[in-house]
Amino acid sequence: MPELPEVETIVRALAPRLTGQRIAGLRFLARRARRGRVPELRGRQIRAVRRYGKYILIDLDRGMLAVHLGMTGRLLWNGRPGPYTRAVLRLTGQDAVLFDDPRQFGGIRYGFAPPAGLGPDALEISESEFLDRLLGRKGRIKALLLNQRFLRGLGNIYTDESLFRARIHPRAPVGRLSRERARALYRAIRDVLSEAIAAGGSSVSDYITPEGAEGLFQFDHRVYGRAGQPCLACGTPIRRIVVAQRGTYYCPRCQLL
DNA sequence: TGGAATGTTCGGCT
DNA sequence: AAGCCGAACATTCC
Structure with missing residues (x-):
């Protein structure tokens, strides 16, 4: 579902809300949504939110989260959890970002660099x-x-x-x-x-x-x-x-x- | 009921 | 080796 313009739109909406906030917790409600190992994130600060191809990168004071929405993924600001909520990123305070994804082609991984092996960005290439x-x-x-x-x-x-x-x-x-x-x-x-x-x-x-x-x-x-x-x-x-x-x-x- | 749907990845074949 | 194809993943909606 989401290609570059959709991901860019999501990033622009989330960046001002998330930047500078601290994480209270990241909980996965579906096993498939967590791709690879994700350490305890409580207390980490969000430094930036940016787009990397179709990925949404959430830079932390140490490491980063890479969210891919697959075909049907959504990130929702302070939404109500539903049957397709696969992960919840809670911030200190009451704010939260929901990751909803019916088909579960999307997922979230933790790492220290953006996903490897991708070509130049379609909007940045000369x-x-x-x-x-x-x-x-x-x-x-x-x-x-x-x-x-x-x-x-x-x-x-x-x-x-x-x-x-x-x-x-x-x-x-x-x-x-x-x-x-x-x-x-x-x-x-x-x-x-x-x-x-x-x-x-x-x-x-x-x-x-x-x-x-x-x-x-x-x-x-x-x-x-x-x-x-x-x-x-x-x-x-x-x-x-x-x-x-x-x-x-x-x-x-x-x-x- | 079968087919199609904005995506990625992997294995096998050429 | 690069590129192609089908399958798999999981669910909804015609």
């Missing part, structure tokens, strides 16, 4: 680095953009939206992209992600902000979830296919192979 990394890669462009070791932050929605804006077919072989197309893709990724953050993310099924608000970017989707509806650029019905084992939306006329 154009030249993006082009360099693309060079020599094989396979289909959509699979590459979804690969977090190549670039961190993009998921299914924003990959489709970026490819549409760059007029690139999701099945296009990376090696056959012209430099011009590759630059258009870089631009499209930046634009889509920035616009989505400004809109507070996309609420298509589960995503809400820590305060329970929905994002608005789903109303600006040009292809994602629009199968059969006319392309906003040319009127051709948007098509749904499967690429990299994910439902993929594109315009068969604007995005030629």
